[in-house]
Amino acid sequence: MIFEYAPAPESRSVVSLRETYDLFIDGEFTPARSGDHLTVLNPADETELARVAVAGEADVDRAVTAARRAHETVWSRMSGAERGKYLFRIARIIQERSRELAVLESMDNGKPVKETRDVDLPLVAAHFFYYAGWADKLAHAGFGPDPKPLGVAAQVIPWNFPLLMLAWKIAPALATGNTVVLKPAETTPLTALVFAQICQEADLPPGVVNILTGAGETGRALVGHPGTDKVAFTGSTEVGRQIARAVAGTDKRLTLELGGKGANIVYDDAALDQAVEGVVSGIFFNQGHVCCAGSRLLVQESVADEFLPRLKERIAKLRLGDPLDKNTDIGAINSAAQLERVRELTATADEENVERWSPACELPEHGYWFAPTVLTGVSQAHRVAREEIFGPVLSVLTFRTPEEAVAKANNTPYGLSAGVWTEKGSRMLWTAERLRAGVIWSNTFNKFDPTSPFGGYKESGYGREGGRHGLEAYLG
Amino acid sequence: MPVPHTAFEPEARTNHALRAYLHGLPGVDEVGARARAQDLSTRSIKTTAKANAIDLAISMVDLTTLEGADTPGKVRSLCAKAALPDPTDRTVPRVGAVCVYPDMVATAVGALQGTGIGVASVATAFPSGRAPMEVKLADTRRAVADGASEIDMVIDRGAFLSGDYRKVFDEIVAVKEACGDAHLKVILETGELVTYDNVRRASHLAIQAGGDFIKTSTGKVSPAATLPVTLVMLEAVRDHHAATGRHVGVKPAGGIRTTKDAIRNLVLVNETAGPDWLTPDLFRIGASSLLNDLLMQRTRLSTGTYPGPDYYTQD
Numbered sequence: 001m002i003f004e005y006a007p008a009p010e011s012r013s014v015v016s017l018r019e020t021y022d023l024f025i026d027g028e029f030t031p032a033r034s035g036d037h038l039t040v041l042n043p044a045d046e047t048e049l050a051r052v053a054v055a056g057e058a059d060v061d062r063a064v065t066a067a068r069r070a071h072e073t074v075w076s077r078m079s080g081a082e083r084g085k086y087l088f089r090i091a092r093i094i095q096e097r098s099r100e101l102a103v104l105e106s107m108d109n110g111k112p113v114k115e116t117r118d119v120d121l122p123l124v125a126a127h128f129f130y131y132a133g134w135a136d137k138l139a140h141a142g143f144g145p146d147p148k149p150l151g152v153a154a155q156v157i158p159w160n161f162p163l164l165m166l167a168w169k170i171a172p173a174l175a176t177g178n179t180v181v182l183k184p185a186e187t188t189p190l191t192a193l194v195f196a197q198i199c200q201e202a203d204l205p206p207g208v209v210n211i212l213t214g215a216g217e218t219g220r221a222l223v224g225h226p227g228t229d230k231v232a233f234t235g236s237t238e239v240g241r242q243i244a245r246a247v248a249g250t251d252k253r254l255t256l257e258l259g260g261k262g263a264n265i266v267y268d269d270a271a272l273d274q275a276v277e278g279v280v281s282g283i284f285f286n287q288g289h290v291c292c293a294g295s296r297l298l299v300q301e302s303v304a305d306e307f308l309p310r311l312k313e314r315i316a317k318l319r320l321g322d323p324l325d326k327n328t329d330i331g332a333i334n335s336a337a338q339l340e341r342v343r344e345l346t347a348t349a350d351e352e353n354v355e356r357w358s359p360a361c362e363l364p365e366h367g368y369w370f371a372p373t374v375l376t377g378v379s380q381a382h383r384v385a386r387e388e389i390f391g392p393v394l395s396v397l398t399f400r401t402p403e404e405a406v407a408k409a410n411n412t413p414y415g416l417s418a419g420v421w422t423e424k425g426s427r428m429l430w431t432a433e434r435l436r437a438g439v440i441w442s443n444t445f446n447k448f449d450p451t452s453p454f455g456g457y458k459e460s461g462y463g464r465e466g467g468r469h470g471l472e473a474y475l476g
Numbered sequence: 477m478p479v480p481h482t483a484f485e486p487e488a489r490t491n492h493a494l495r496a497y498l499h500g501l502p503g504v505d506e507v508g509a510r511a512r513a514q515d516l517s518t519r520s521i522k523t524t525a526k527a528n529a530i531d532l533a534i535s536m537v538d539l540t541t542l543e544g545a546d547t548p549g550k551v552r553s554l555c556a557k558a559a560l561p562d563p564t565d566r567t568v569p570r571v572g573a574v575c576v577y578p579d580m581v582a583t584a585v586g587a588l589q590g591t592g593i594g595v596a597s598v599a600t601a602f603p604s605g606r607a608p609m610e611v612k613l614a615d616t617r618r619a620v621a622d623g624a625s626e627i628d629m630v631i632d633r634g635a636f637l638s639g640d641y642r643k644v645f646d647e648i649v650a651v652k653e654a655c656g657d658a659h660l661k662v663i664l665e666t667g668e669l670v671t672y673d674n675v676r677r678a679s680h681l682a683i684q685a686g687g688d689f690i691k692t693s694t695g696k697v698s699p700a701a702t703l704p705v706t707l708v709m710l711e712a713v714r715d716h717h718a719a720t721g722r723h724v725g726v727k728p729a730g731g732i733r734t735t736k737d738a739i740r741n742l743v744l745v746n747e748t749a750g751p752d753w754l755t756p757d758l759f760r761i762g763a764s765s766l767l768n769d770l771l772m773q774r775t776r777l778s779t780g781t782y783p784g785p786d787y788y789t790q791d
Contacts, residue, residue, distance in 0.1 A: 003746050004528075006522050007522075008520035270502070271502055273504065274507075277508055278508065
């Protein structure tokens, strides 16, 4: 080839990893009572990155107690303007350390550094800046003249956007005067632990933020602890159901951000080149590890024969490989377990005679990898049209009329996101009005902003994060 | 996209038919086109890839002087520069062509004799295109007669914007005929067409009328060659090739001054039209100051240091 891009790896030297990490409780790093650790791998090559402590019930109790004390003695008594200062300080430190955090996030998660650098980290800082601004304006947020914090929030976040999901949870909670105990995902705890260091650097009062690492048991202990006032969870619908059961009958408030099977509707009058881009970013952004991914393409039958070759040609240009290479578009699947799930669900398509296509693309020998995949000839009855794959797999369906597009888009137990591609404003509005989804993008996809509320219908969860709406989840 | 497989037959060239065809092309979403161009401009081209890209870019430069103050002396020194861009390094490839006004063609042809470098001439009442048709054709014929191997014509933007696509089409056809064997580059002056929908339509109109190249700008109107505009034009030649098998070239011109700008353009070509277009036969960059920056970066890559601008000839 005339113009082969040479490797352009981002340097790892900006990251200094410790061999082991303890829990962050009451402003200090402290060992887990059990002394247990789990190993964190780089999913791109399966090398060991660090060992992190596994928090047990006793540790959860310590953290909740610390958070309660911090809430009652310091944080809820502090003026909003003062709380805002801490949040602004944290936001600035995140910006200053954004390169380090972007590289670490890429190593821990497997996502391309291009995305952590250009999407994750700017959004993380923006989220803290945004909610820092709200801290002294809560009386004007539309929740009464003197809205009160709930108290201690238990927060459990997923592995797909580790630091961004932390920001979505912690920033509004702190701005409104709550204190938090947060559990990052077992496969991606490292940026949360650096965030704990940032809290120290910002002189955040001890106990306002507590970070407990661990796996499902730790999460269960945290969610089940009677000493919290609020549970916030982002993750799978299955675990969301368990949490809803655990919280039922208590006084705790609950918000859930769960799965999705978003439809990207492409009408025949769409700006086709940009629709191709939107469909590609809709499903291949972050390897499809996105709850609001546009995992179902609904393309109007009259334009399908023209659209699909363009789409495939574009997908063939995606660069898969080393997540730290600045030219990589598709990184690694986050874990062996997730890779297995993607493989298993995609295999059902083969059994159901769905046509499966992937570009010629060499997968690295080590690590967890899955080639971008397009499934055509999918109908509503197929499992790949109904279940969330959470991987780089696009199911393509066709429709004939706007009514059929809306019916198919809504015919899912989920309702998190949808996309509408048309050059006709009236058709866009007609469609958006009828879609049952929390977020609808028009002529774009997977765009996020801290000012915009985010959340789902139906089995995609309840409650909203982001924007003014995001304050409500943490105010009494 | 309803791209016909052959150029419009004379009887199908009604304004009505052209309008139906051009307005039937898929729209361009402005935000999306900008986002795609921005995304591609973050590609990191380093080491060997950068060295290859620099040489490729040098070979694609249409080294240009289009000033009222141009003199035979100025044109001759530009030609000397084109033939030997870096007197201290004979491995530097030669540029794509030298681009001058029609009255300077004979001077340039004389100066470039034996170098193998062709002369491109702007014509058709460049840059505004506001002249009677016979003047535009005479302009073209004279440049070709004086030895220009490439003609860079301007379209009648007024006719395009008033919806008289037939007039634009017929002019291109007539100029193409006047070119004889010379290659025809059609300048759309995208800064005056303003919308990306217009850029797409003008691109297809020029392609259908027989242009060998479509070119963004005269360099006299701002904005000139922006990345999203070049992206939309590359999509047009890609789609035309997919429909007919015919390759049409693209030439961004104006505002491309640095190696970084040039490499961003090459990335755009590579990932939009594809590697087929990474040749001076199908992609040119209209520029003047760009060449020295390419040479400086070339020296920097091979020696590790910047010699400083004084070590490069002004023209």
